Amino acid sequence: MLKAIKTLAVIVSLGVAGPALAAGGVEIPKRDWSFQGLFGTYDRAAMQRGLQIYQESCAGCHSIRLIYYRNLADLGYTAEQIKAFAAENEVEDGPNDEGEMYMRPAVASDRFIKPFPNDNAARAGNNGALPPDLSLMVEARVGGPNYLYAVLTGYGEPPAGTEVMDGMSYNKYFPGHQIAMPPPLSEDGVEFADGTKATVEQQAKDITTFLAWASEPNMEARKSMGLKVMLFLLVFTGLLIAVKRRIWADVH
Amino acid sequence: MSTGSQWKNPVIRWVDDRLPIFTYMDHEYQQFPMPRNLNYFWNFGALASIVLVVMVVTGVMLAMQYTPHVDYAFDSVERIRRDVNYGWLLQYIHMNGGSMFFIVVYIHMFRGLYYGSYKAPRELLWMLGVVILLLMMATAFMGYVLPWGQMSYWGATVITNLFSAIPLVGDWIVTLLWGGFSVDNATLNRFYSLHYLMPFVLFAVVGLHVVALHVSKSNNPDGIEMKGPQDSVPFHPYFTAKDSVGVGVFLLFFAFFVFYAPNFFGEPDNYIEANPLQTPSHIVPEWYFLPFYAILRSVTIDILFIPAKLMGVLLMFGSILILFILPWLDTARVRSAKYRPIYKYIFWIFFVDCIALGWVGSQPAEGTALIIGQVATVYYFAHFLLVMPILGKIETPLPLPSSIAEPVTGGGGGASAGAAAAKMEKP
Ligand code: HEM
Numbered sequence: 001m002l003k004a005i006k007t008l009a010v011i012v013s014l015g016v017a018g019p020a021l022a023a024g025g026v027e028i029p030k031r032d033w034s035f036q037g038l039f040g041t042y043d044r045a046a047m048q049r050g051l052q053i054y055q056e057s058c059a060g061c062h063s064i065r066l067i068y069y070r071n072l073a074d075l076g077y078t079a080e081q082i083k084a085f086a087a088e089n090e091v092e093d094g095p096n097d098e099g100e101m102y103m104r105p106a107v108a109s110d111r112f113i114k115p116f117p118n119d120n121a122a123r124a125g126n127n128g129a130l131p132p133d134l135s136l137m138v139e140a141r142v143g144g145p146n147y148l149y150a151v152l153t154g155y156g157e158p159p160a161g162t163e164v165m166d167g168m169s170y171n172k173y174f175p176g177h178q179i180a181m182p183p184p185l186s187e188d189g190v191e192f193a194d195g196t197k198a199t200v201e202q203q204a205k206d207i208t209t210f211l212a213w214a215s216e217p218n219m220e221a222r223k224s225m226g227l228k229v230m231l232f233l234l235v236f237t238g239l240l241i242a243v244k245r246r247i248w249a250d251v252h
Numbered sequence: 253m254s255t256g257s258q259w260k261n262p263v264i265r266w267v268d269d270r271l272p273i274f275t276y277m278d279h280e281y282q283q284f285p286m287p288r289n290l291n292y293f294w295n296f297g298a299l300a301s302i303v304l305v306v307m308v309v310t311g312v313m314l315a316m317q318y319t320p321h322v323d324y325a326f327d328s329v330e331r332i333r334r335d336v337n338y339g340w341l342l343q344y345i346h347m348n349g350g351s352m353f354f355i356v357v358y359i360h361m362f363r364g365l366y367y368g369s370y371k372a373p374r375e376l377l378w379m380l381g382v383v384i385l386l387l388m389m390a391t392a393f394m395g396y397v398l399p400w401g402q403m404s405y406w407g408a409t410v411i412t413n414l415f416s417a418i419p420l421v422g423d424w425i426v427t428l429l430w431g432g433f434s435v436d437n438a439t440l441n442r443f444y445s446l447h448y449l450m451p452f453v454l455f456a457v458v459g460l461h462v463v464a465l466h467v468s469k470s471n472n473p474d475g476i477e478m479k480g481p482q483d484s485v486p487f488h489p490y491f492t493a494k495d496s497v498g499v500g501v502f503l504l505f506f507a508f509f510v511f512y513a514p515n516f517f518g519e520p521d522n523y524i525e526a527n528p529l530q531t532p533s534h535i536v537p538e539w540y541f542l543p544f545y546a547i548l549r550s551v552t553i554d555i556l557f558i559p560a561k562l563m564g565v566l567l568m569f570g571s572i573l574i575l576f577i578l579p580w581l582d583t584a585r586v587r588s589a590k591y592r593p594i595y596k597y598i599f600w601i602f603f604v605d606c607i608a609l610g611w612v613g614s615q616p617a618e619g620t621a622l623i624i625g626q627v628a629t630v631y632y633f634a635h636f637l638l639v640m641p642i643l644g645k646i647e648t649p650l651p652l653p654s655s656i657a658e659p660v661t662g663g664g665g666g667a668s669a670g671a672a673a674a675k676m677e678k679p
Contacts, residue, residue, distance in 0.1 A: 038512055132524075135330075136523040139520060140521070140524045142520050175533070218340040221340070222340060222514070223511065223512070225341070225511065226511025226512055227511075229507050230507055230508070233503050233504045233507060234504065237500030237501055240496045241500075243493055244494055244497045247489050247490060248490065248493070248494070251288055251485060251490070
């Protein structure tokens with residue numbers, strides 16, 4: 001039976017993590033992630049750096065609307081830190097007793113503020129292209145974190161003969177190879193407090209870890225409960241098999 | 253009042269004399285004779301019943317948090333996954349449970365096909381199964397629309413549009429399904445209502461399915477009837493124990509996906525909120541619909557006066573409806589493939605045909621995939637309409653054992669004392 005489960009695990013991991021092809025047939029390179037595998041967890045330091053990258057390099061165009069400031073506790077921040085972090089942003093509230101809407105500093109129970117009030121404004125600010133919300137980005141693309149990393153690092157000169165339209169950039173991994181997002185990461189584009197060197201690769205890795213968490217904040221709870229459930233079921237099924245053998249002993 | 257009652261407890265006895273549920277349960281789930289030679293493929297009916305209960309329980313709990321409105325549905329599902337206590341667990345169980353249901357039921361059906369369980373006297377049992385399959389498909393299809401992701405929306409649009417191919421009433425049916433002139437809030441609301449209703453209809457039909465089973469009793473790998481106590485064992489404890497083993501192994505399988513690969517059966521596109529203005533590049537239904545989707549798309553030219561689209565729709569529904577008449581299409585005198593030297597291989601060819609259709613369903617309908625799909629579709633129908641009727645006439649079955657006990661004990665009649673005694677206690 002263990003063998004069957006192992007075989008199954010191999011089949012499944014092949015199916016889940018086998019090389020995904022981006023539209024256009026470019027193979028997306030597979031990378032190692034702290035959160036993959038049966039016991040993987042999110043790397044807290046990488047997530048914190050990822051949050052910083054989101055704030056400094058992405059938040060100007062992309063919302064992350066499903067995340068609340070309170071969720072940052074998952075990244076290892078204290079309630080005070082979260083409160084201070086939230087308070088740097090202003091959100092609209094109201095109506096007050098006079099019937100007026102007003103602005104106030106954000107609190108932990110607010111959602112991350114959005115860069116644009118609506119999709120039309122977002123398009124207007126981006127040459128007509130809509131920067132998608134990033135809350136579910138890792139789950140919403142074939143290839144998941146590998147795809148995200150590939151797109152963020154896939155910029156470069158177009159091969160000879162390829163025309164890139166005005167306002168678009170060439171990207172090896174984006175479907176169609178022309179993306180309306182200018183290269184969002186640059187060498188030393190951010191300065192990390194923990195001294196990590198901010199190469200494009202490092203930043204791509206960190207923001208991807210952060211966005212993987214944003215896509216599925218409960219992954220760690222899922223895996224740790226899974227371990228207990230699987231162990232219980234293994235023992236329980238073993239007992240059931242023993243009981244069944246005894247009961248059937250007189251028939252066979 | 254009557255009182256042949258075997259119950260000693262006065263309360264149980266009082267109730268049983270008026271409403272014999274205890275006697276019924278005793279008769280149908282304790283003493284009930286089961287062929288002693290069943291293999292583990294006979295676990296899958298019990299497994300399907302378990303999945304049905306799991307789906308209803310998790311579904312009812314999800315419904316407490318879900319909002320059926322185009323503006324809130326997607327976010328309410330995300331809220332369940334992120335903020336509701338153990339909501340992620342409920343949602344993953346329900347989401348993967350749908351796939352588990354079809355895995356289990358498809359195995360259950362192929363078991364029936366292999367061992368000829370649909371043949372007399374089990375035709376109605378089988379036909380009720382086909383009704384169950386249709387209900388399951390409708391339920392799963394509507395359930396998939398509820399999270400209101402891109403595939404939910406576009407899948408619903410593509411599938412509901414099919415009905416417009418039906419002459420005369422087609423457009424009227426589509427409008428009725430939509431509750432308007434496109435897939436929209438009204439559609440979501442009626443699908444939600446029906447998705448909640450259908451499982452209870454399923455329960456009722458499964459009840460009939462089981463009643464029919466208890467009249468004809470289970471078929472078995474030899475495909476011959478039980479002839480006496482030496483051929484059977486009582487349901488309890490033999491099959492309660494054996495079904496429990498199956499349940500344990502199945503739950504391990506189920507839990508693996510829920511906890512370690514929850515999105516394995518899913519489509520990434522469904523994590524993007526529905527957007528009527530943006531068609532996904534490749535619309536695919538859930539995996540369990542893929543073979544039927546392949547059949548649907550296999551017709552590319554108008555045949556006589558029937559437009560291609562209508563023909564595709566007819567074939568797709570026909571591919572399931574044909575199962576209703578299978579008991580009469582199969583002309584063989586023996587049931588089990590074990591004693592049918594040619595059908596044994598034909599079965600596997602048919603199985604591969606179904607897998608091929610599934611693969612084709614996942615590919616864009618063009619090039620080689622389309623051609624394979626067309627060949628596989630033709631073979632699918634030929635299997636039922638030509639191979640099954642003809643094969644039964646020309647194939648010489650192997651000699652059947654004289655009784656179930658014979659091959660099991662290797663010598664006829666020598667049933668072990670314990671099982672026979674357990675059986676004899678109450679005839
Ligand atoms: C909700 C789905 C279903 C449930 C809960 C269910 C339940 C059961 C149960 C408990 C049994 C007895 C145990 C066994 O033989 O595995 C059974 C037998 C059977 N079922 Fe189903 N069933 C379902 C769907 C179907 C479908 C879709 C079909 C075929 C189209 C089908 C055809 C049969 C047949 C032919 C038998 C008798 C098998 C034999 O005795 O060899 N069932 N079902």
